[in-house]
Amino acid sequence: MTRSSNAGDGQAPDGAPVPDIDVVCLGESMVTFLPRLPGRLADVPSFDRAIGGAESNVACTLARTGHTTRWISRVGTDGFGDHLLAAIADCGVDVRHVRRDPLRPTGVYFRTAGDRATGTHEVAYYRAGSAASAMTAADLDPAALYGGRILHLSGITAALSADCLGLLTALTTRRPGRPLLSFDVNYRPGLWRDTARARVLLDLARGADLVFVGDDEARDAWGLHGPRAIRQALPEPHTLVVKQGRAGATVFRRTREPDGRRDDATGTAGGRRGDVTGTAGGPRGDATGTATFVPALDVDLVAATGAGDAFAAGFLSATLRGLPDRARLRHGHLWAAAALTVPGDLATPPSRPYADRLAALDDPAWERLHLAPGWTDADTSGHRADEEVPTQ
Numbered sequence: 377m378t379r380s381s382n383a384g385d386g387q388a389p390d391g392a393p394v395p396d397i398d399v400v401c402l403g404e405s406m407v408t409f410l411p412r413l414p415g416r417l418a419d420v421p422s423f424d425r426a427i428g429g430a431e432s433n434v435a436c437t438l439a440r441t442g443h444t445t446r447w448i449s450r451v452g453t454d455g456f457g458d459h460l461l462a463a464i465a466d467c468g469v470d471v472r473h474v475r476r477d478p479l480r481p482t483g484v485y486f487r488t489a490g491d492r493a494t495g496t497h498e499v500a501y502y503r504a505g506s507a508a509s510a511m512t513a514a515d516l517d518p519a520a521l522y523g524g525r526i527l528h529l530s531g532i533t534a535a536l537s538a539d540c541l542g543l544l545t546a547l548t549t550r551r552p553g554r555p556l557l558s559f560d561v562n563y564r565p566g567l568w569r570d571t572a573r574a575r576v577l578l579d580l581a582r583g584a585d586l587v588f589v590g591d592d593e594a595r596d597a598w599g600l601h602g603p604r605a606i607r608q609a610l611p612e613p614h615t616l617v618v619k620q621g622r623a624g625a626t627v628f629r630r631t632r633e634p635d636g637r638r639d640d641a642t643g644t645a646g647g648r649r650g651d652v653t654g655t656a657g658g659p660r661g662d663a664t665g666t667a668t669f670v671p672a673l674d675v676d677l678v679a680a681t682g683a684g685d686a687f688a689a690g691f692l693s694a695t696l697r698g699l700p701d702r703a704r705l706r707h708g709h710l711w712a713a714a715a716l717t718v719p720g721d722l723a724t725p726p727s728r729p730y731a732d733r734l735a736a737l738d739d740p741a742w743e744r745l746h747l748a749p750g751w752t753d754a755d756t757s758g759h760r761a762d763e764e765v766p767t768q
Contacts, residue, residue, distance in 0.1 A: 395555065397470065398443040398696055400524035402516075402547075403533045404508030405429025405449060405464065406483035406501075407456045410720060414489045417498050423486065427463045428721040430530040430562050433685035437711065438693060439468035440724050446470040448521060450507040456482035457507070467722075473520040477507035489679070489719070501566070509537040513546045521547075526692060528558040529584075531577045535567035541576065548583030556695075559584035559613075560688050563593040571597060578609065586615040586695070588688050594618070603628070603667075617691060617708070619684065624672045625708065627701050630665035670705035675713045676748040682721035687712040690725065706735040706742070717749040726752045 408428035411420040435445040447469050451457035453476045460482060465471045483503030503509070511533070521527065527547070534544040548557065561577050568574040574597040581587045587610060594600040600609055603618040603626045610616055616628040690711030694704040710731050714723040725731065730752075734745065 395523055395525045396444075397446050397524045399435065399438055399526045399528055399558075399692060400446045400448065400521060400555075401431035401435040401528045402448045402511075402521065403429060403431030403530050404483060404503070404506065404536060405432035405447070405451075405460050406485050406503060406506075407459060408721060409484065409486045411487075411489050417486060417488055417500060420488070425459070426720045426722070427460055428485070428682070430532055430560060430685050431528060432460075432464050432469070433682055433721055434528055434560075434689045434692070435469045436464060436467035436722055437686055437689035437725055441693060441728055443693060443696065444470075446473065446520065446524065448473045448516065450475045450477050450480075450511050452476070452480055452482040452507045453478045454482055456484060473517055475507075475515065477510060480505060480507040480510055482507060487681070499566070503536070506536070508533075509540060511536075511543055512539045513543045516543075522553075522555060524555055525696065526556045526558050526586075527554070528560070528688070528692065530560045530562045531580065532562045532564060532567065534576065534580060535564065544580055548580045550583055556586060557584045558586040558688070558692060559588070560684065561587065561589040561593055561597070562684070563590075563597045565596065568597070574598075581610055582612045584613050586617070587613045588617045588619065588684070588691070590619045590621070590684070592621065607667075617705075619687065620672075622672055624670050625687070625705050626667055626669045627705055628665060628667050629701060666701065668701040668705065670702055670709065671743060673709050673713050673742075674746045675716045676746075678717050678749055679719050680716060682715040682723065683712040685721070686715035686723060686725065690731075703735050707731055710734055713747045714752050717747060717751060724752060 406428055408426045409423035410426055411417075412422045412424060413420055429449075432447050432449070435447045439445045445468070447464055451460055451474060457476060461471050461474060483501070483506035485499060485501045485503065487499045488497055529544060529547060531544075534541045548559065559581055561581060563574060563577060565571075568577075578598055581589065589606065589610075591601075591603065591606065594606045594609075598609065600606050603620070606618050607616055607628045614630055617625060618628070619625045687708040691704050691708035693711075694707040699707070711725045714725045715721075717723070726734070734742075737745065
């Protein structure tokens, strides 16, 4: 079965083939410079080079645990673009549909070693006019874009340019045949200097099937307070995940659709798509559904950058496997803990058997769990699943 091309507007046609990949991620990735010593950017003498980008982080993290992933973006024809493509491909991600732009550079950024939540944290972005900011719906291959079981997007892309906002608006427009559309709000105040403009993220989220948002993001961008208020403002997504920082996370999910489908992991939409499907059409189902809360894990924090992307990857992995809501949240917390205990944006998550074992702990054991740097290797070091994993 094939998909007809409609590259003029990036739209998928009504008919959809059996997907050839698990998750397609679209968005900007940049070369990241991480300080070798703590301190202000003005004082740090040297940096290590890495990669960073919300959507490519999700693609890389999923690929490292055996999922098939594709990253779609634009990079310059410069050395930084070469580095990004090589580094992301080395994680096992399909990068064949990344376009090279001879007129615009690859974005880069520098940051300090401190936690983003502290007042001393500094980030210096050099992404204005980047190759990725020129992405439009017109130059995307629909077969590559819609060829996955899940299409994952981020609100960061919408802030890059008017063209990128138009692209996100087109992709979050509900239409038959699209895969499950996952959207991480990823509100960044530095990209939305006018908070009134950031309300467009609420409109984009309403067009998605699965939404990730922090309660702090919803408060700062939309003036919403608490998971229930966020759900009331976002009744359209079938699944809404509200991240509540160190407290934990809540998932709201409708349990049945009017056409007989039970949830986002069964049924069909616009063609057989395995065990994951999006909603084709407007808001559907009853407004009650279910709400499940799972507390976060106790971890020895190294750096918070990338933890939200890792959480999304863990939740998406469990969604692809059709696991129940509690397990989806626990996998999100576990994968986030892997990122929280390393200095860079990317961390290798725990092996699937080890993560499954930890996710299956009873509630008291889960709440006792303490994870330290190196914990993802503990499944081969003889530690019990419910004991503290010491620093390696």
